[in-house]
Amino acid sequence: MVHPFRFGLMSRSGNSAKAITDHAKRAEALGYHSLLYNDHYLGPGPAMAEAHHPIQEVAPIPAATLAAAVTDTLVIGFRVLCVDYHNPVVLAKELATLDLLSEGRLDIGLGAGWIAAEYAAMGIAFDRPGVRIARLGETVEVLRACFGEGQVDVRGTHGVHASGFEGVPKPVGNPPITIGGGGPKVLSLAARVADIVAFNINNATGKLGPDGPRSATAALTKEKVDLVRAAAGDRFDDIQLEIGSYFTVVTDDVEGAAAALPAQTGGMLDLPLSELLEHPHVLIGDVSRICDTLVERRERYGFNYVTVREADMESFAPVVERLVGK
Template structure:
């Protein structure tokens, strides 16, 4: 997942991602960043192979019909390389800045479901422009029951955020046991559907001194987690490229994750691991 910046920097990032062997270049959707859809159209112009995704669109920010129009147009202009990631939004400060109500989680998921319905209607409407892909691959990401239920029923790719929120709104990082439970919940809701499982890696550090790196991360946690606890987290990868490749294989075996995403800060680290996984 890469944040678009100026034209040259963005073009360079997209080309580098393709050269490193990434399969998808995805952009986030936050205020203070360039809008995702023009970023992906530019990315399509300067790359040849990678798929182009949103990770993820904050659906409650958008009128569903207008969002569907942008999605279809982007699929056309990327020649069918779009992968649409949708979420229900989670940062109250961004809703406040946009002058939009930050509704209860269930209401935000309701809006996400209406958005998915409207996209399907828009694509099926013969009077509207037709996308290259029908359907456009859909990723729905989150951690709560409602959104994972929706993902299990409607998405092609289920994204496990690896981060949840307590009732007071404070975030927490999911443990391996937390993810076991979330994955089992989704498997129980799939109803025989065949989907892909994605996970967002929270941190990836390549180092020959794993113990020292974990100690540094523990300091960033402010003592809330020990180095040993952080080393056991399924979305934190610390060690040599070979050790990280082994951890990714272990996560695939345990959770079924065949699709992993990283933040821009870990872009080059995963680039070193990719050849070990091919």
């Protein structure tokens, strides 16, 4: 099944009410489907420096609530919330409330966490990947139970427990749950239980670096999609596949822009030119070339939901205008 294109923006939330509201209104005006917030809490210091990760000024859920309040059609959500940073029952209530207040305009993105230094700085145990991923699956169970009818009764084996109550409020509709990740275990979980599978680079090292992009070349991404297809079984055609285009350059000088990317990313994209140009998380070219690339990648991988950085909102808007809904 070919799903129509939709486009999202990855936001770092801004640092003021005006920045958040202006950004949300502009995203809606330009035709973006969604505005998706990240889930990080630490200010400047050695923890995030060790992770080579940029600072996020404000918390994602309040920022998303403000964005929803100043827009009418824009879907708001998260790419992604780390389940280890949130009590599952509290998270379920916050998300159901946000869906209610936005009148059904919520996308729920969840992940198993990956920044070891952030966990350590926050005093949270950084369990091995299999445990974190299993806990992610148990959190999805809690959310679905709280959103549904009847008493909640989830008794997980990795610290997730919720029982003896009915979840309130109920979401207006049925907010889709996205699970994002780059490794086989989390992608297999996403294939089984998520509505949207978000393909990411594999950040198994716990920090941003060149190993991430190398884990998501064209060939390796095809293997990931095949894994999801096999794990999803009969439900595969109902799942939407999302890809984050972290490195997007709208330009007529394709080779020049590609050649500059390794230095611009601090060596993170240290790949041969041919691999760089076909890398699923990279988009370089003029509007027509990028549109053709996205159509080809949808045919090859199934990616219909493409998310770009907020910094690329204006330059990428002509692509949105040309392809959205097609």
